[in-house]
Amino acid sequence: xxxxxxxxxxxxxxxxxxxxxxxxxxxxxxxxxxxxxxxxxxxxxxxxxxxxxxxxxxxxxxxxxxxxxxxxxxxxxxxxxxxxxxxxxxxxxxxxxxxxxxxxxxxxxxxxxxxxxxxxxxxxxxxxxxxxxxxxxxxxxxxxxxxxxxxxxxxxxxxxxxxxxxxxxxxxxxxxxxxxxxxxxxxxxxxxxxxxxxxxxxxxxxxxxxxxxxxxxxxxxxxxxxxxxxxxxxxxxxxx
Amino acid sequence: xxxxxxxxxxxxxxxxxxxxxxxxxxxxxxxxxxxxxxxxxxxxxxxxxxxxxxxxxxxxxxxxxxxxxxxxxxxxxxxxxxxxxxxxxxxxxxxxxxxxxxxxxxxxxxxxxxxxxxxxxxxxxxxxxxxxxxxxxxxxxxxxxxxxxxxxxxxxxxxxxxxxxxxxxxxxxxxxxxxxxxxxxxxxxxxxxxxxxxxxxxxxxxxxxxxxxxxxxxxxxxxxxxxxxxxxxxxxxxxxxxxxxxxxxxxxxxxxxxxxxxxxx
Numbered sequence: 001x002x003x004x005x006x007x008x009x010x011x012x013x014x015x016x017x018x019x020x021x022x023x024x025x026x027x028x029x030x031x032x033x034x035x036x037x038x039x040x041x042x043x044x045x046x047x048x049x050x051x052x053x054x055x056x057x058x059x060x061x062x063x064x065x066x067x068x069x070x071x072x073x074x075x076x077x078x079x080x081x082x083x084x085x086x087x088x089x090x091x092x093x094x095x096x097x098x099x100x101x102x103x104x105x106x107x108x109x110x111x112x113x114x115x116x117x118x119x120x121x122x123x124x125x126x127x128x129x130x131x132x133x134x135x136x137x138x139x140x141x142x143x144x145x146x147x148x149x150x151x152x153x154x155x156x157x158x159x160x161x162x163x164x165x166x167x168x169x170x171x172x173x174x175x176x177x178x179x180x181x182x183x184x185x186x187x188x189x190x191x192x193x194x195x196x197x198x199x200x201x202x203x204x205x206x207x208x209x210x211x212x213x214x215x216x217x218x219x220x221x222x223x224x225x226x227x228x229x230x231x232x233x234x235x236x237x238x239x240x
Numbered sequence: 241x242x243x244x245x246x247x248x249x250x251x252x253x254x255x256x257x258x259x260x261x262x263x264x265x266x267x268x269x270x271x272x273x274x275x276x277x278x279x280x281x282x283x284x285x286x287x288x289x290x291x292x293x294x295x296x297x298x299x300x301x302x303x304x305x306x307x308x309x310x311x312x313x314x315x316x317x318x319x320x321x322x323x324x325x326x327x328x329x330x331x332x333x334x335x336x337x338x339x340x341x342x343x344x345x346x347x348x349x350x351x352x353x354x355x356x357x358x359x360x361x362x363x364x365x366x367x368x369x370x371x372x373x374x375x376x377x378x379x380x381x382x383x384x385x386x387x388x389x390x391x392x393x394x395x396x397x398x399x400x401x402x403x404x405x406x407x408x409x410x411x412x413x414x415x416x417x418x419x420x421x422x423x424x425x426x427x428x429x430x431x432x433x434x435x436x437x438x439x440x441x442x443x444x445x446x447x448x449x450x451x452x453x454x455x456x457x458x459x460x461x462x463x464x465x466x467x468x469x470x471x472x473x474x475x476x477x478x479x480x481x482x483x484x485x486x487x488x489x490x491x492x493x494x495x496x497x498x499x500x501x502x503x504x505x
Contacts, residue, residue, distance in 0.1 A: 007503055008503065012502065080464075
């Protein structure tokens with residue numbers, strides 16, 4: 001009557017490993033897409049932007065494949081306890097990664113649309129910094145999941161505050177530039193959406209971290225973290 | 241998370257029906273149950289799960305003193321029903337078993353008619369004064385066991401001529417005919433096909449409106465489906481006793497987790 005780490009039915013373990021492997025593969029592709037989209041934006045590289053845009057199809061396909069494997073696993077294995085939480089968490093994380101891929105794709109599309117237009121001085125470096133920051137959040141969130149480390153996952157949730165703050169600063173900067181010169185509006189709008197996309201990736205990294213905590217502890221963290229995106233209240237203050 | 245189903249599941253679990261404290265069971269030298277304490281709720285389905293030989297059936301059989309019939313079996317500790325010690329020498333085990341009915345793994349109808357199978361208990365316990373009373377009890381019991389419509393035109397046919405699932409429902413009708421307060425079920429579905437199993441499970445859910453039901457099952461999915469409380473036994477110990485949804489989504493003991501996820505061999 002030994003207690004093992006592995007299932008008596010070995011193919012059950014292989015199924016669980018398989019959906020996690022797909023998730024990790026998606027994670028790698030999404031991190032690359034985020035980094036490529038930031039580079040394409042910084043260097044005005046339409047070719048690289050096009051590569052990011054086209055590559056999102058693979059992430060979408062992997063998400064669908066993972067969901068279908070997970071549905072099969074739920075139907076055939078009836079997982080319980082930590083196995084059940086693992087499958088549910090992997091499905092959620094897959095959705096988060098798929099959305100992150102969409103944001104990278106949208107950044108790439110806007111980069112192509114802005115080709116030839118003048119940039120707003122200074123903000124591209126900030127966007128690149130913010131992008132690298134949330135990319136590291138996604139990377140660390142996946143690491144925390146693989147290591148089943150809820151403490152590390154909780155740290156990532158805290159880090160999202162910083163991503164929100166960078167976004168707030170950029171928002172004000174775009175607003176100022178657009179108010180100063182209406183010729184900046186077209187580019188300013190694109191750059192703002194890019195910043196918003198990057199900020200959303202940080203939220204999804206937080207979502208991945210929350211799923212890690214759920215998978216390990218069986219409880220989702222209480223949603224009491226303060227919201228640091230203040231831009232929803234910005235209009236009243238700047239009094240347009 | 242307080243969805244309707246959850247409220248429905250936990251609504252009537254206020255009262256304790258049976259309370260076991262420090263129960264030990266020995267078969268000769270074998271220590272089969274080791275210091276088990278558990279509170280069985282009224283109008284609740286409680287499932288006992290665990291690997292073969294873990295003591296779950298032995299413990300179930302303590303609850304209506306079925307172990308009395310085994311000479312070498314000794315039971316220590318206290319088991320009370322509604323506050324009364326069921327092992328008190330003044331308690332008549334036959335009367336106790338009318339209040340605490342039992343359904344077994346293999347359907348075991350008497351080699352008598354369907355009617356007599358159900359009427360037997362009420363007759364020997366003197367629950368019916370007239371034939372009409374008895375007819376009423378038989379019909380009500382068969383209805384409660386969801387069997388009436390299938391057998392009402394052949395009540396005089398032998399109970400053994402029914403299908404396996406019908407025989408098991410006949411045994412449930414026989415058990416509920418004595419107006420028990422607790423129904424013990426030892427693997428009631430393991431000899432049945434999935435449809436008969438689903439019918440029994442639906443019946444268990446109906447029965448818990450009136451009774452406290454305790455079910456021993458090897459099917460963890462069945463425990464998850466029918467019960468509100470689950471107790472996990474291992475090597476004679478009660479390892480974990482908690483709300484069923486808690487046991488199956490987030491068990492607290494690693495042994496419980498290993499067992500229900502299929503990692504214990």
